[in-house]
Amino acid sequence: MKRPSFSTQLVVLWALVAALCAVLVAIVGFMAISAESQQIAGARQQVTAACEAVASRYSLSRPLSAATGNTDLMHAVLDIVLAQEQNVEGGFWTSGPVALAVPHGATQSRDSEAAVNAPPTGFLAYAFPTYQGSGIKRDIPEAETPLILRTLRTAAATHTAAADVIRSGPDAVVAAACTVKDEPALFAWMLTRARPPLGPHGELLVTGLAAILAVILVVAVALAVTLRRWKRNLNLLESGLSLESSVEPAGQLPRLHEPELDRIVDALNRYANRAEQLRQQTADLSDKLARAERFSVLGKLAAQVAHEIRNPAGAMRLKAENALAGDSERQQGALRFILEQIGRIETQVASLLALTQPVTVKPQKVNVAGWLASVVESHRELARQRGIRLMLVTKLEALAEAPTPALPEFDPEQLRRALDNLLLNALRHVGEAGMVTVTAQRDWSAGRPHLRIAVSDNGPGVPADQRERIFEPFVTGRPDGSGLGLAVVREVASAHGGRAWLDGKLAGACFVIEIPWQPSS
Structure with a gap:
């Protein structure tokens, strides 16, 4: 039986490589489409939860007033809630005439001036605390305004929370709107952008890619054996693999007892060892970064605790030191002062624990x-x-x-x-x-x-x-x-x-x- 020619073998091998690459592209495309829908669903849930949190906090924190639109309180609530929500922006909107609560001195504040000049219906407040630009972002995004208004009008018509999505290529813009309790004409709205990663099918994708890469590696070895007669090309390939290569073999490859191929195997094994070392260093750096982030959070909490209770604790200490040198009457007064400050510290600690809760006014x-x-x-x-x-x-x-x-x-x-x-x-x-x-x-x-x-x-x-x-x-x-x-x-x-x-x-x-x-x- 006549053996196929060298050119025929080369064409067959590269056709197999091309087919494997096509399969790889198809798998990546399928995973990307699946991840997009799940990422959009997660973004929809995030903005809906943020919208309800803003509406609930404003309803609980609004002043005891007949006025409906307190823009300063709206901005305060938006900044506090959205500071914890990365890449989420939002505001308040009214579907009907509203009596705005304008604090004294509105001409001294841009937010209050906006409240004075606001139309009887429409947007009342806006905030984007995690915006990476310079200054405070208070301008509502024009490109997404039709989506925001469509979502708000749906919520106003049904008197329930509503969400809507606009897709633009691989990205999607998600908007949500919800009602404010006891204020039928007032609505909160949120907006974010979803950029789908690999999604929950990432593990399956990695497994498929690993299998395809393993097959590509076998094909490459077979091609190298076929081309061993081209010694100079093999030497160039060895030199390239010894410095940088996109091929990542799994484990140590055995020696094939062929001088030219053994040099390639050795180069691949050296690359595998170097890649394993780099992976280990990456894991170590990730652990250090996680520890640093935890220490940063603990540092902020410790600073806040010290900020709230250091002064009364210092005052109690000074009172106690002065009382030790005084008579019984002075000591009794110091004890009463210390008990008062202890009660104050307890109140402040309770306030710290409720830092993320709405401010409830009891006049x-x-x-x-x-x-x-x-x-x-x-x-x-x-x-x-x-x-x-x-x-x-x-x-x-x-x-x-x-x-x-x-x-x-x-x-x-x-x-x-x-x-x-x-x-x-x-x-x-x-x-x-x-x-x-x-x-x-x-x-x-x-x-x-x-x-x-x-x-x-x-x-x-x-x-x-x-x-x-x-x-x-x-x-x-x-x-x-x-x-x-x-x-x-x-x-x-x-x-x-x-x-x-x-x-x-x-x-x-x-x-x-x-x-x-x-x-x-």
């Missing part, structure tokens, strides 16, 4: 002068220890414009939590012999009385590149800061129907909390 009538004196006094020891003057100024005279109730109504524990954060920030940033001033006053604006509390210092102030983002989660000017203190301040103020901002007109830093004197009925 009551409060004697502002006495309450403020108690708050400032709890920071007096720390200020004295650092050589800082801590002053309290109250301007709570009756307003001439209109009759005002003698006592305001707010949640003293929640507002104290916010004020403690501002005082601790000021005491940490102002230098020795500096001064921190707490000013409380009552004024009349936007047709109703307000309580305004300002914490100012003569320190270096807030850097210009951080002023616009200073109230966002995880934005901090200190290496040991958690970046959550001012985010909590803003959410507490918004939950009371007010707002918090940085007054950039004064030297140093001046943070202001402004809330209605009494909640709207």
